Amino acid sequence: MKQITLDQVDPSHYDVIITGGGAGGLLTALALTANGKKVLVIEKENRLGGVWHGYWVDGFRVDQGLHVITRVTRGAFVRFLKNYLSPPPEFVIHDGWEFRVYDKTGPIPSSIGETLRWPLTGWRGRLGLVRIGAKIKTMKLDEMKKYKDISFLEFMESRGATNQVMLDVMQSAIYMAAGVPISEASAYEALRTLKDTDRESSKLASAKRLIFGSSEYDEGYVIGGMEGLIKRVIETIDGDYVLNAPVEQIHEQDGGIIGLTVAGTHIEHSTIVSNIPLWSMDKIVQSTLGTTQEFFERWSTIEPTRGVTLWLGLNKTVIGDRKNRVLVHPNPNRWIVSISSFDPSCAPKGKELVAIAMIAEPGKSVDEHISMMKGNGLAKYYPRILDHIEMEHAQVSYATRAKLIPGQTDLDRPGPRTPIKGLYIVGTDTSGSGVGLQQAAQSADGAVHALMEDAVI
Numbered sequence: 001m002k003q004i005t006l007d008q009v010d011p012s013h014y015d016v017i018i019t020g021g022g023a024g025g026l027l028t029a030l031a032l033t034a035n036g037k038k039v040l041v042i043e044k045e046n047r048l049g050g051v052w053h054g055y056w057v058d059g060f061r062v063d064q065g066l067h068v069i070t071r072v073t074r075g076a077f078v079r080f081l082k083n084y085l086s087p088p089p090e091f092v093i094h095d096g097w098e099f100r101v102y103d104k105t106g107p108i109p110s111s112i113g114e115t116l117r118w119p120l121t122g123w124r125g126r127l128g129l130v131r132i133g134a135k136i137k138t139m140k141l142d143e144m145k146k147y148k149d150i151s152f153l154e155f156m157e158s159r160g161a162t163n164q165v166m167l168d169v170m171q172s173a174i175y176m177a178a179g180v181p182i183s184e185a186s187a188y189e190a191l192r193t194l195k196d197t198d199r200e201s202s203k204l205a206s207a208k209r210l211i212f213g214s215s216e217y218d219e220g221y222v223i224g225g226m227e228g229l230i231k232r233v234i235e236t237i238d239g240d241y242v243l244n245a246p247v248e249q250i251h252e253q254d255g256g257i258i259g260l261t262v263a264g265t266h267i268e269h270s271t272i273v274s275n276i277p278l279w280s281m282d283k284i285v286q287s288t289l290g291t292t293q294e295f296f297e298r299w300s301t302i303e304p305t306r307g308v309t310l311w312l313g314l315n316k317t318v319i320g321d322r323k324n325r326v327l328v329h330p331n332p333n334r335w336i337v338s339i340s341s342f343d344p345s346c347a348p349k350g351k352e353l354v355a356i357a358m359i360a361e362p363g364k365s366v367d368e369h370i371s372m373m374k375g376n377g378l379a380k381y382y383p384r385i386l387d388h389i390e391m392e393h394a395q396v397s398y399a400t401r402a403k404l405i406p407g408q409t410d411l412d413r414p415g416p417r418t419p420i421k422g423l424y425i426v427g428t429d430t431s432g433s434g435v436g437l438q439q440a441a442q443s444a445d446g447a448v449h450a451l452m453e454d455a456v457i
């Protein structure tokens with residue numbers, strides 16, 4: 001894809017116009033390229049990628065957010081990249097989870113045997129965990145759907161699963177995926193995250209996994225980081241892009257798309273895929289149709305999750321392994337990963353890049369978040385990290401455009417189609433299971449299928 005200016009745009013050159021060049025928009029463009037289509041991407045910022053981004057700070061390469069990609073062996077995002085990038089990107093799988101509850105550490109137990117030996121609770125807690133773990137692992141997706149309108153905490157309480165350590169560990173695990181505490185997270189999304197499935201597996205397969213466990217960890221970091229990945233995606237897409245070009249209006253006439261207005265310039269086209277957040281689309285889409293107004297108003301209240309990531313460039317290797325560490329106590333929900341242990345190219349030789357992530361707490365400043373991250377757990381359990389800081393960089397950003405709360409689960413999302421012929425929507429708030437880039441990839445997949453099915457390209 002090459003960059004052009006707004007006055008160079010000739011809309012007749014493109015099969016599809018994509019408004020917004022975030023993960024959803026770029027992955028759609030990538031799939032359209034593979035289908036022989038040419039796109040124009042119109043982006044309001046001075047770079048492509050949206051929150052999917054990587055850059056350099058004082059010799060260390062950081063991502064926007066701690067992008068350890070989930071479901072590397074089975075997920076939509078990696079499947080997408082493997083299908084459409086040649087050669088496919090290389091992922092380094094992590095070495096497992098380590099949850100810290102005060103002075104004890106333990107993994108996520110994945111089988112009955114592991115649960116009965118779990119070091120983080122006493123025997124009563126372990127038995128409770130076996131019971132609820134068995135229920136979750138063998139639960140069918142259809143049953144999970146029944147719990148989409150209650151919180152995970154309500155679900156656990158209704159099952160008598162109230163052991164505090166177990167709830168605290170689940171709190172930390174669910175927090176990372178849903179972006180909200182278990183008292184707010186949709187039980188349906190939490191159950192699906194814990195079962196770690198998008199698709200139904202047979203009862204036998206679930207029971208086998210439950211009894212024998214699964215040693216297969218499925219999260220990984222991509223070599224070259226997000227910076228390298230996005231660069232390759234942009235290079236592969238067939239088409240052009242315009243930066244610093246906010247889409248002001250998208251126009252409908254007689255039920256179909258006729259074009260859009262960008263920085264005062266009108267561009268005619270009958271096929272648009274919009275990656276603009278759904279919460280602002282009701283102000284952008286100009287339509288006299290009541291159904292269209294209703295549609296976009298309905299989705300204008302979607303709320304995002306916010307994450308804080310603290311990047312620490314250390315003057316020597318302190319952690320040096322590929323574990324995903326989660327501090328459950330005394331401060332919950334801190335996620336610590338040594339990124340340079342996955343990809344040494346993101347730190348100068350002999351130095352280490354460590355990322356610490358947490359979900360942002362409403363009303364707190366960046367400095368308050370940083371001192372929460374450095375204080376307490378980190379100071380107590382990893383003081384050597386604090387002794388060797390050479391570079392410090394904090395980011396606050398939304399991690400996904402829809403919290404996984406009741407009313408915002410994937411079952412409630414609109415999908416790729418809108419009431420307007422020729423207008424499709426993509427992004428993490430439109431469709432898809434999983435979180436972040438998985439959702440973006442699922443949404444892109446959905447939009448491309450819809451474009452094909454409707455025979456508009």
Ligand SMILES: Cc1cc2nc3c(=O)[nH]c(=O)nc-3n(C[C@H](O)[C@H](O)[C@H](O)COP(=O)(O)OP(=O)(O)OC[C@H]3O[C@@H](n4cnc5c(N)ncnc54)[C@H](O)[C@@H]3O)c2cc1C
Nearest residue numbers: 020022023024044050051065067068247307427428436437
């Ligand atoms: C802290 C953090 C950690 C993360 N960790 C992970 C992880 O480990 N694994 C994972 O899978 N995902 C992770 N993600 C999430 C993932 O990066 C995002 O969810 C995903 O990139 C969002 O893609 P999107 O298409 O929904 O949207 P966005 O990034 O919101 O893209 C929308 C684009 O549209 C543009 N736009 C908006 N309005 C207009 C307009 N009017 N005109 C033109 N352009 C417009 C925006 O500038 C942007 O480029 C993380 C994100 C963060 C921030």
